[in-house]
Amino acid sequence: MKMDEMARMAVDNLRKSRLRTFLTTLGVVIGIGALVSMVSFGTGMQKNVTETFLENDLFTSLQVLPAKADAERIRGQGRMPAGRPLSRPDSIALDAAAVEKIRTMPGVTVAFPEVRFPVKVAIEGREATTNARAMPSVMGGFKPFDKLQAGSFFESDTARSVIISPRLLRNMKFVLIEPDRPRKLTVEDTLKGFRSARPEELIGMPIDIVTSSVDFSQLMRNPVAALSGGSDLPFAERTTRLRIAGVAKQSDGFGQGLFESGVILPMQTAESLPRLGFSSVWDLLSRTGGTESYGTVYVRVKRMEDLAPLKKSLEDMGFGVVSIADQLEDFKKGFLVFDAVLGAVGTIALVVAALGIINTMVMSILERRREIGIMKAVGAGEGDIKGIFFVEAGVIGFAGGVFGLLLGWAVTRVANGIANIYIAREGGAHAELFYISPWLILGALVFSVGVSLAAGLYPAMRAASVNPVEALRHD
Amino acid sequence: MEPILQIRHLQKTYERGREHVRALSGVSFDVAEGEFVSIVGRSGCGKSTLLNIIGGLDVPSSGSVVVRGRNLAAMSRSELAGHRRSTVGMVFQSFNLIPSRTAVENVALPLAFSGVPRKNRPPKAARLLTGMGLKSRLNHVPSEMSGGEAQRVAVARALVNDPVLLLADEPTGNLDSRTAGEILDLLKALNRERGLTVVMVSHDEASARRVSHRLVRLLDGRIQAQVRLRRPA
Ligand SMILES: Nc1ncnc2c1ncn2[C@@H]1O[C@H](COP(=O)(O)OP(=O)(O)O)[C@@H](O)[C@H]1O
Ligand SMILES: [Mg+2]
Numbered sequence: 001m002k003m004d005e006m007a008r009m010a011v012d013n014l015r016k017s018r019l020r021t022f023l024t025t026l027g028v029v030i031g032i033g034a035l036v037s038m039v040s041f042g043t044g045m046q047k048n049v050t051e052t053f054l055e056n057d058l059f060t061s062l063q064v065l066p067a068k069a070d071a072e073r074i075r076g077q078g079r080m081p082a083g084r085p086l087s088r089p090d091s092i093a094l095d096a097a098a099v100e101k102i103r104t105m106p107g108v109t110v111a112f113p114e115v116r117f118p119v120k121v122a123i124e125g126r127e128a129t130t131n132a133r134a135m136p137s138v139m140g141g142f143k144p145f146d147k148l149q150a151g152s153f154f155e156s157d158t159a160r161s162v163i164i165s166p167r168l169l170r171n172m173k174f175v176l177i178e179p180d181r182p183r184k185l186t187v188e189d190t191l192k193g194f195r196s197a198r199p200e201e202l203i204g205m206p207i208d209i210v211t212s213s214v215d216f217s218q219l220m221r222n223p224v225a226a227l228s229g230g231s232d233l234p235f236a237e238r239t240t241r242l243r244i245a246g247v248a249k250q251s252d253g254f255g256q257g258l259f260e261s262g263v264i265l266p267m268q269t270a271e272s273l274p275r276l277g278f279s280s281v282w283d284l285l286s287r288t289g290g291t292e293s294y295g296t297v298y299v300r301v302k303r304m305e306d307l308a309p310l311k312k313s314l315e316d317m318g319f320g321v322v323s324i325a326d327q328l329e330d331f332k333k334g335f336l337v338f339d340a341v342l343g344a345v346g347t348i349a350l351v352v353a354a355l356g357i358i359n360t361m362v363m364s365i366l367e368r369r370r371e372i373g374i375m376k377a378v379g380a381g382e383g384d385i386k387g388i389f390f391v392e393a394g395v396i397g398f399a400g401g402v403f404g405l406l407l408g409w410a411v412t413r414v415a416n417g418i419a420n421i422y423i424a425r426e427g428g429a430h431a432e433l434f435y436i437s438p439w440l441i442l443g444a445l446v447f448s449v450g451v452s453l454a455a456g457l458y459p460a461m462r463a464a465s466v467n468p469v470e471a472l473r474h475d
Numbered sequence: 476m477e478p479i480l481q482i483r484h485l486q487k488t489y490e491r492g493r494e495h496v497r498a499l500s501g502v503s504f505d506v507a508e509g510e511f512v513s514i515v516g517r518s519g520c521g522k523s524t525l526l527n528i529i530g531g532l533d534v535p536s537s538g539s540v541v542v543r544g545r546n547l548a549a550m551s552r553s554e555l556a557g558h559r560r561s562t563v564g565m566v567f568q569s570f571n572l573i574p575s576r577t578a579v580e581n582v583a584l585p586l587a588f589s590g591v592p593r594k595n596r597p598p599k600a601a602r603l604l605t606g607m608g609l610k611s612r613l614n615h616v617p618s619e620m621s622g623g624e625a626q627r628v629a630v631a632r633a634l635v636n637d638p639v640l641l642l643a644d645e646p647t648g649n650l651d652s653r654t655a656g657e658i659l660d661l662l663k664a665l666n667r668e669r670g671l672t673v674v675m676v677s678h679d680e681a682s683a684r685r686v687s688h689r690l691v692r693l694l695d696g697r698i699q700a701q702v703r704l705r706r707p708a
Contacts, residue, residue: 001588009587016575374571377532378585378632379560381553468532472571 001384003391010391017364024360025400031353032404032448035346036440037411042339044412044435049331057143058324059304062311063114064102064297065320066094093293094319102299105313107306112136113294115270120210121168121263123202123244126195128171130262132209134270142300144249145264149178150199151246157267161245162207166429168262169202169247176247199247209240209263211273240273250429350447353400354455357393361459365389365466372463373471382464389463393456394449401448405441412436477544478505479639479672480529485538487524487696498524500696501538508639510707511666511673513683516693522676523644525693529674530565530642531558543639560589563640564633568648570625572617572632578604579613582632589636603631607661623654630661634671641665643675647682655679659686667708 014021053059094113102111115134120127139145140153145163154161166176175189175196213236242265265273301307304325311321365372372385412434419433487499498521506512514522527533529540531547534555540547542562550558559565572581582600591599601613607627617625626646633641643662647655663686665671677683683690690702 001590005587005593370571371573374573375584375588376556377530377559377565377571379556379588379636381556381588383553384588469527472532472567472569 001380001387003387006384006387006391007395009388010395013364013368013388014392014395020360020364021396024356025396025403027353027356028350028396028400028448028452029404029407031346031350032401032444033407033411034349035343035447036405036408036436036444037415037434038342038346039339039440040408040412040434040436041415042335042342043437043440044433045338046332046335047435048431048433049335050328053324053328055144057300058328060301060307061325062299062301062307062314062321062323064094064111064299064314065322066293066295094295094297095293098319099294099297102297102314105310107301107303107310108299109302110136110138110142110298110300112267112298114296114298115267115294117211117270117273119263121164121172122208122210123172123174123205126172126174128168128262130168130171132263132265132270134265134267136267147249148246149176149249151203151244154245154266158269159245159266160269161243161266162209163246163248163264164202164207164244165248165262166199166250169197171262174202178250202244202247205244207242207244207263209242209265209273210237211240212237238273242269350451354451357396357452357455358459361389361393361456362462365459365463368463369466369471372466373468376466376468377472385466386460386464389460390453390456393452393460397449397452398445400452401445404448405436405444408444409436476508479508479510479543480506480674481539481541482525482529483539483541485525485528485540486536487521487528487533488536497696499528499535502693502696502698503538504691504698504701506672506674507707508672509666509670511663511686511688512675512691513687513689514674514676514691514693515678515680515683516699518678520693521696522693526565526642526644526674526676529640530563531555532565560585561636562638563642564636564638566626566629566633566641566643566646568645570617570622570629570649572625572628574617577614577616578609578620578628578631581617581628582635585632585636600631600635603635604628607631621654622650623657626650626654626658627661630658630665634665639672641671641673643673645676645678648678655682662686 099111099113102108112135116131118129119132120129122128135145137154137157137159140155145153148163149166151163153163169176173192173194175194177196177198248264299310301310307323307325311323314321375385416431416433420430423429423431482505483503485499485502486497489496489498502521502525514525516522524533528535528547529542531550535548538548542558545558547555547558573584576584579597579600582603583596586596586599587593604610604613604627607630609624609627609631612620612624612628617628620628626649630641630646633643641662646662647658650658659682662673662675666673666686675683675687680690684704688703688705688707690700690704691698692700692702
């Protein structure tokens with residue numbers, strides 16, 4: 001008997017016992033649904049991280065550190081030998097001259113010292129603390145600053161203006177009204193002191209930057225107290241009034257903590273502020289040691305391919321180099337484990353479904369023993385009977401796969417919707433947590449049909465071995 | 476002329492746990508082409524076992540069954556399926572129609588296994604059924620038919636692949652005497668008009684005598700007697 005003939009008979013049989021077919025298929029649907037939603041969460045997370053990397057040009061960025069040992073310490077691998085002085089005499093100073101040199105190296109488009117310091121900011125008396133970061137105005141031409149939500153990147157390194165992040169605004173109790181997410185303030189919000197604002201309204205508004213500085217001479221007299229955060233340090237606070245030049249884009253939840261600062265200041269403007277260097281203790285100490293060495297220099301290259309050779313030459317020069325692109329590989333390994341765990345949960349669901357198929361089909365063979373006997377009596381070969389049952393399992397698997405994909409999709413939509421309610425409440429941008437890739441669709445179908453066929457193997461063999469004489473005996 | 480069916484020293488032993496049940500213990504007889512032979516005997520004497528072995532549903536423990544020169548005892552399982560498909564047609568006491576299928580579908584079923592193109596099957600089934608006076612029942616399922624109608628559908632199914640041998644195991648056992656007579660007349664007509672060889676098992680010797688050329692009487696798995704009633708045409 002031909003394959004299409006078997007398929008026709010199999011579908012006929014399945015149609016005749018609708019309820020049973022439905023319930024068996026439902027088992028597979030749930031199994032595949034679980035698998036798809038789980039795995040799509042894993043791939044969704046991975047996709048988000050990779051996209052965040054791309055969005056922030058992390059594949060073309062690296063950080064230069066004063067010495068190799070330092071880079072290793074940051075990666076958490078090497079250990080500083082005890083008793084070794086922090087400021088090694090042989091270490092090359094990462095000073096203004098070094099930055100100048102790095103700027104001329106092949107592939108480099110931007111290089112600037114990374115300056116980060118804590119500030120208090122205030123707009124119309126609404127205060128918040130954050131990390132400020134200094135950047136040259138050329139960064140306005142690069143992701144993610146090439147597109148702002150409102151306003152524009154500062155034009156010069158001496159501009160008296162800043163770029164502010166939506167997150168910081170939120171901390172200052174501003175609720176941004178966005179075109180795609182119209183949001184009204186609730187009574188509760190108003191009571192808490194929230195105020196709604198369109199991003200454009202904020203452009204040009206004055207913003208106060210409050211910085212702290214330390215009397216270094218006194219610090220050196222009592223360094224232990226300084227490092228242990230003693231309260232007797234002579235901090236001096238100063239307020240500088242700048243203006244808001246632009247509001248940054250909402251970045252999705254993943255970039256926020258890692259790659260974003262609350263407020264970005266032009267390079268020269270930031271240098272002129274009296275402040276406490278905070279990026280590392282190293283920074284603090286090297287400042288006092290006479291030679292001005294930066295803690296970190298941020299470097300951006302033209303193309304991804306420029307990264308590796310540049311890294312090599314910087315390391316040859318004695319600098320430490322960290323590129324987050326390296327860490328993406330570690331991320332990916334982590335995700336592989338994550339996916340495997342999620343996939344395993346889905347697979348267990350599918351194994352249960354497979355047992356359901358075996359159970360249903362064995363039951364159905366018991367019920368259809370006479371019919372099998374009849375088919376044998378009129379000339380059906382064992383291969384024919386096997387084929388019919390095998391195809392039945394395959395059809396259940398395929399239908400289960402298709403509807404399971406639909407179920408999985410529906411589950412991810414609902415879960416994503418719910419998750420975004422919370423994300424929005426926290427002031428984050430809309431995020432897609434799940435990603436159902438074409439490979440996942442194909443894989444789920446193949447897996448569903450494969451597992452179902454495997455489950456149908458034993459029942460099909462049993463059906464083929466039914467003894468027709470016994471099956472047809474009238475009792 | 477060579478007999479269409481030659482049975483020699485046929486033995487069949489069933490193993491029921493430790494116990495051995497001898498259903499057939501050395502049966503030998505021939506059936507000529509065009510003959511109508513009835514196997515009679517008490518219940519449990521081995522009639523069905525004999526017929527199932529001839530039909531290729533069961534296999535002998537020893538001895539030979541040669542149908543048209545081919546020994547069933549030497550056939551593989553798939554060859555036996557081929558034998559059931561195209562050499563013999565079987566009719567049972569309990570009809571054994573598939574309940575969810577219509578008369579036409581039931582009759583067309585064997586054609587699916589013998590590779591007849593799908594579009595040719597229902598017409599062939601319908602033609603056979605119409606020839607048996609079932610034109611008004613073509614699309615009825617077995618539960619909507621009388622016993623006599625159902626058994627005629629079963630006969631049509633047995634004939635659809637043009638077998639050389641029709642095997643009927645108590646085909647009238649579930650029917651009232653009038654309907655039983657009609658079925659016997661149908662089998663007789665098939666035998667006489669088409670020259671179809673028929674081997675029938677019957678517990679009703681009187682009716683069997685009316686339609687058969689010969690009786691083979693079994694007793695405890697052996698041939699007790701053979702009775703020649705009339706000569707085949
Ligand atoms: N599958 C079987 N297992 C064990 N014994 C069987 C089996 N089939 C038939 N028998 C035994 O073989 C003998 C003949 O059975 P059967 O051919 O059905 O008799 P009949 O059809 O003449 O009534 C009986 O004693 C029956 O119990
Ligand atoms: Mg019997």
